[in-house]
Amino acid sequence: MAGVSTATVSRVLNEPERVSAKTRSRVEAAVAHFDYTPHFGGRALASNRTNTVGAVIPTMENAIFARGLQALQEALAADGVTLVVATSNYDPEREAEQIRVLLGRGVDGLVLIGEARDPALYAMLERRGMPFVLVWSWRPDCPWPCVGFDNRAAARAMAERVLDLGHRHIAMIAGVTRGNDRAAARVEGVRDALAGRGLRLDESNLIETPYHLEAGAQAARRLLADSPRPTAIVCGNDVLAAGALTEVRGLGLKAPADVSVTGFDDIDLAHALDPSLTTVHVPHRRMGQAAAKLLLRLRAQKGETTNVVFETALVERGSLAPPGK
Amino acid sequence: MAGVSTATVSRVLNEPERVSAKTRSRVEAAVAHFDYTPHFGGRALASNRTNTVGAVIPTMENAIFARGLQALQEALAADGVTLVVATSNYDPEREAEQIRVLLGRGVDGLVLIGEARDPALYAMLERRGMPFVLVWSWRPDCPWPCVGFDNRAAARAMAERVLDLGHRHIAMIAGVTRGNDRAAARVEGVRDALAGRGLRLDESNLIETPYHLEAGAQAARRLLADSPRPTAIVCGNDVLAAGALTEVRGLGLKAPADVSVTGFDDIDLAHALDPSLTTVHVPHRRMGQAAAKLLLRLRAQKGETTNVVFETALVERGSLAPPGK
DNA sequence: TTGTACGCGTTATCAG
DNA sequence: CTGATAACGCGTACAA
Numbered sequence: 001m002a003g004v005s006t007a008t009v010s011r012v013l014n015e016p017e018r019v020s021a022k023t024r025s026r027v028e029a030a031v032a033h034f035d036y037t038p039h040f041g042g043r044a045l046a047s048n049r050t051n052t053v054g055a056v057i058p059t060m061e062n063a064i065f066a067r068g069l070q071a072l073q074e075a076l077a078a079d080g081v082t083l084v085v086a087t088s089n090y091d092p093e094r095e096a097e098q099i100r101v102l103l104g105r106g107v108d109g110l111v112l113i114g115e116a117r118d119p120a121l122y123a124m125l126e127r128r129g130m131p132f133v134l135v136w137s138w139r140p141d142c143p144w145p146c147v148g149f150d151n152r153a154a155a156r157a158m159a160e161r162v163l164d165l166g167h168r169h170i171a172m173i174a175g176v177t178r179g180n181d182r183a184a185a186r187v188e189g190v191r192d193a194l195a196g197r198g199l200r201l202d203e204s205n206l207i208e209t210p211y212h213l214e215a216g217a218q219a220a221r222r223l224l225a226d227s228p229r230p231t232a233i234v235c236g237n238d239v240l241a242a243g244a245l246t247e248v249r250g251l252g253l254k255a256p257a258d259v260s261v262t263g264f265d266d267i268d269l270a271h272a273l274d275p276s277l278t279t280v281h282v283p284h285r286r287m288g289q290a291a292a293k294l295l296l297r298l299r300a301q302k303g304e305t306t307n308v309v310f311e312t313a314l315v316e317r318g319s320l321a322p323p324g325k
Numbered sequence: 326m327a328g329v330s331t332a333t334v335s336r337v338l339n340e341p342e343r344v345s346a347k348t349r350s351r352v353e354a355a356v357a358h359f360d361y362t363p364h365f366g367g368r369a370l371a372s373n374r375t376n377t378v379g380a381v382i383p384t385m386e387n388a389i390f391a392r393g394l395q396a397l398q399e400a401l402a403a404d405g406v407t408l409v410v411a412t413s414n415y416d417p418e419r420e421a422e423q424i425r426v427l428l429g430r431g432v433d434g435l436v437l438i439g440e441a442r443d444p445a446l447y448a449m450l451e452r453r454g455m456p457f458v459l460v461w462s463w464r465p466d467c468p469w470p471c472v473g474f475d476n477r478a479a480a481r482a483m484a485e486r487v488l489d490l491g492h493r494h495i496a497m498i499a500g501v502t503r504g505n506d507r508a509a510a511r512v513e514g515v516r517d518a519l520a521g522r523g524l525r526l527d528e529s530n531l532i533e534t535p536y537h538l539e540a541g542a543q544a545a546r547r548l549l550a551d552s553p554r555p556t557a558i559v560c561g562n563d564v565l566a567a568g569a570l571t572e573v574r575g576l577g578l579k580a581p582a583d584v585s586v587t588g589f590d591d592i593d594l595a596h597a598l599d600p601s602l603t604t605v606h607v608p609h610r611r612m613g614q615a616a617a618k619l620l621l622r623l624r625a626q627k628g629e630t631t632n633v634v635f636e637t638a639l640v641e642r643g644s645l646a647p648p649g650k
Numbered sequence: 651t652t653g654t655a656c657g658c659g660t661t662a663t664c665a666g
Numbered sequence: 667c668t669g670a671t672a673a674c675g676c677g678t679a680c681a682a
Contacts, residue, residue, distance in 0.1 A: 005653045020651060037447065040431030041369025042675030045658050050365065052430070060395045063388055070385045070412065077411075084409050086402075087395065105377070105407055106365030115519045124360065213593050242597040253555060263620055268538050272567040274574060309671055330669045337663060345667060367659030370674045654681075659674105666669080 002030040013038060030297035034149055045107055046048060052082045053109035054102030058090045062211055063267040064237060065113070068135070071288030072111065079296055081109075090210070092179035096121055103130065109295045111135060115142055116181040131298035135291045138309045141227060145298060145305040147291040151182045154280045154312040155189025155234075158262055161314060163231050165322045167260065170194065171205035172291055173219040173240045183208075185237050188266060205230060209240070216243020217250070224259065231259060231323035238263035239269050241277055244317065256321035266315055275318030283310050327355040331393060338363060371430055375534060377407045378434035379427030381414045387536060388592040389562060390438070393460070396613030397436060404621055406434075415535070417504035421446055428455065434620045436460060440467055441506040456623035462506055462615045463634045470623060470630040472616040476507045478543025479605045479637040480559075485585055486639060487557050488522055490647045492585065495519065496530040496555040498544040498565045508533075511561050511589060530555060534565070541568020542575070549576060549584065556648035563588035563595050566602055570644065581646035591640055598641030608635050 002009070004023060011019050012027040019027070030036070044050045045210070055075060073083040086102060088095035095120065102110065110132035122144065125132055138148035139255045153176070162170060172190050175183030184254060191201050207217040216239060223230055235241035241263030248255045255261050257274055263270060263279035270277040290308045298305065327334070329352060336344050337352040343353070355361070365397055369375045378401060382390045398408040411427060413420035421443065435450070435457035447469065450457055452609050463473035487495060500508030516526050532547060534540040540562060548555055549572070560566035564587030573580045576646065578583045580586050588595055588604035595602040625629070 006676075007654075007678080008652060011652085014677080018651080023651080035452070037425070037429045039370070039372070039675050040375065040429065041366050041371075041660095042658095043677080044366025045364070045370050045674085046366075046661085046676040046678080048366070048658075060385070060391045060398070061388075062391075063386075066385045066391060067385075073385070073410075073412065077426075082409060082411075082426065084407060085398075086407075087398065099403075100362075101407065104362050104365065127360070175537070213597055240591075242594075246597050246599075268564075269567075269594055269597070272538055272571050273597065274571075331660075332662085332670080333668060335659095336668085339661080343667075348667080364659045366676095367674090368661080370676085371659075371661040373661095373674075652682085654679105656677105656679090658676090659678105661672105661674085661675090663672085 001033070002026040010099045010139040034322065042193075050106040050108055051080055051208070052084055052105070052107045053111060053299075054084045054086065054099075054105070054107035055172040055258065056088055056095050056098045056102065057113055059087050060085070062239060062241070063212070064265050067267070068284035071285040072292050073288075074252070075289045075292030076296070079292075081296070090176060090180060092117060095179075103128070109133075109299050111295060112139070112289055114181045115139075115144065115146065116179055116184075131295060133291050133295045133298065135287060137185075138307065142307060145294060145307060146292055147287055147308040147309045149282060149287070149312050151185035152189040152192070155186035155264065156192045157189075158264070158280055159190040159193030159234055159313055162260065162320065163193060165260075165320065167323050168199065169228060169230045170199070170224075171207075171223040171234045172201055172207070172234045172236070173216055173244060174206060174208050174236040175211050175240070176208050177270040183236055186190075190234055211237055212240050213239055213243040213246070216240035217247040218243075220247040221251070222245035224253070229259065232320070233259060233261050235261065235263050238243070238265045238267045238279055240276060241279065241319070242269055242273055245273055245275070245277070255319055257324075259274060260320040260323070262320050268319070270315075271317060278317045278320035279315055281313040281315045283312075288312060313314060326358065328352040328524055334477050375431040375433055376405055377409055377432045378436060378624075379411065379424075379430070380434035380436040381408045381411045381413055381420050381423045381427070382521060384412050385410070387564060388594065389536070389564070392592070393609035396610040397617050398400065398613075400614045400617030401621070403531075404617075406621070415501060415505060418512075420504075428453070432625050434458075436616055436620060438462070439506045440464075440469065440471065441504055441509075452500040454566035456604060456620060458616050458620045458623065460612060462510075463632065464510075467632060470619060470632060472612055472619055472633040472635075474607060474612070474637050476510035476513040476636045477517070479607075480511035480589065481517045482637075482639055483589070483605055484518030484559055485521070486490040487559060487585065487645065488518060490645065492557040492648050493524065494553060494555045495524070495557045496551075496561060496629050497532070497533060497559045497561070498525055498541055498548070498569060499561040500536050500565070501533050506560055515519070515559055536562055536564050538568040538571070541565035542572035543568075545569035545572040546576070549573070550578055551576070554584065555643070560585050560586065560588050563592045563602060563604055566604065566644070567594055567598055570598055570600070570602070570643045580644055582649075583616040584650070585645045587645050596638075596642060598644070603642045604640055606638045606640045608637075611635060
């Protein structure tokens with residue numbers, strides 16, 4: 001209809017500046033008239049690029065990942081890259097499978113949560129030259145490109161604050177640590193802090209449980225049955241803390257007077273609770289944006305991999321107070 | 326390596342039963358050895374299928390869509406179909422743009438939230454023969470394939486319950502109704518109920534606001550400044566209700582003694598709040614599954630379109646009580 | 651500035 | 667049951 005070759009159409013779509021204004025407008029008119037869209041497969045085949053990156057997260061049902069993911073997606077979209085999200089339900093095997101699915105879909109980059117996974121998987125990604133970025137996790141000498149924060153140090157800081165307020169009988173509700181370095185690092189951080197005062201975390205005051213409200217409530221019930229009762233419960237994330245707070249109330253106790261509760265992540269929920277939740281603020285949005293930036297750079301082969309670490313901040317609200325107060 | 330033609334490899338991958346066991350195992354060995362993955366673009370080009378469906382939701386940052394989306398994704402994955410999610414931020418123009426992006430990405434099906442959108446968009450989808458399903462929304466004679474629930478009737482039932490308890494001065498915090506038929510239907514439902522008792526919703530007792538905690542809190546502040554104070558605030562969703570409850574507390578009032586608050590959706594948050602939230606339960610997971618099923622059927626055969634409607638249920642918790650009690 | 655011609659990796663058709 | 671071969675729609679050297 002525009003009276004030009006397909007090559008010219010291709011140029012109008014991809015490098016409009018290389019086409020004369022007159023020809024261009026003719027082609028553009030035809031495109032508009034037929035509501036033409038380039039065929040994705042043809043494009044991917046010829047250019048060997050899909051402008052798609054994949055992310056595998058544990059679950060969408062949890063606000064923890066939503067904010068960061070939204071930011072990641074927006075930042076990628078600004079560069080014309082589409083994000084495909086798959087979920088693993090915190091299962092390492094399922095994660096590996098989803099990574100394969102995404103590779104099979106021709107993603108040209110990958111965003112993965114945390115660092116703990118089979119070395120063979122990393123080897124495979126490198127063999128294929130597949131760019132990837134690890135998020136939510138960071139430690140001093142992580143060998144892979146990563147954008148995250150120091151879960152261990154943050155958890156330690158929180159636990160130290162609890163200790164500083166005078167708590168000595170401290171329990172923890174952690175996420176399941178198998179295949180989850182963030183959950184494991186948070187436990188270690190609390191251990192670090194306790195060890196500094198000659199205290200320990202053992203089976204009687206540490207429960208690992210899935211990240212659900214109900215699981216948090218159950219864990220709190222078990223911990224609070226101990227006698228003497230712990231005066232503070234440090235939780236591996238805000239969802240567990242919310243569950244714990246609900247249970248504290250259900251048992252007829254008051255937080256923080258009878259027992260303090262702390263969270264981790266600072267999701268919206270944290271300040272809708274009563275008492276509002278003292279927690280660790282994580283800059284999810286900035287993390288998502290930074291991950292996008294790094295991945296786009298890796299994809300463009302712009303050389304060296306700079307890891308990015310974010311600071312977390314302790315947010316004091318109402319759920320933590322000195323013991324017996 | 327297997328000493329066969331590419332055609333045979335293709336058959337081993339797609340219709341293994343049509344290949345002799347011996348040849349098949351040779352090919353499979355080669356596939357495993359080279360860690361071979363079919364090229365997505367080539368496949369899409371030759372078969373004109375991507376096994377990808379797209380969804381455009383308002384936002385991922387809100388738990389409202391997370392559960393349904395997760396279920397949708399799981400159900401699609403069971404059929405080897407990948408879900409690509411885009412977000413519109415409740416902006417109709419942005420939604421249209423995202424739909425174009427997804428079409429450009431070669432999705433072979435679309436899941437859209439709600440029904441309100443430009444007729445030209447529907448015309449375009451039909452012209453292209455693009456299968457699509459509307460979710461979260463349903464009304465008796467929706468002309469498009471949809472899987473949802475009757476927002477209006479559900480909101481009406483909630484408001485009637487509030488009235489039955491004796492409330493007469495009722496306010497509402499609604500979502501922004503522009504381009505959002507669910508939010509609009511919920512307002513209409515409340516209006517229906519009030520009209521049945523000779524009451525109305527006007528500017529002084531209806532506030533439209535984005536679906537955020539903080540916005541809910543602000544709206545509640547304005548509504549509660551009215552005198553006499555409303556005895557009940559009906560909210561367009563749980564997030565708004567959570568914000569309202571926080572503000573009620575912030576103002577030194579007690580819910581439900583001084584003012585009752587109701588929500589909509591029944592997200593997890595609802596029973597972590599204190600008082601726990603009386604709300605409308607929406608079967609998000611089943612809705613997501615049903616949407617997947619319908620879309621897959623539409624994609625497979627241009628068969629008859631059966632709309633699916635789900636029942637909602639009023640869940641009575643602590644935030645609603647008779648006035649002055 | 652534009653057109654020609656080829657190749658990308660797969661599937662589908664048809665012949666053997 | 668298997669192989670040869672022609673599409674599929676696009677990007678891109680290269681030529682004009």
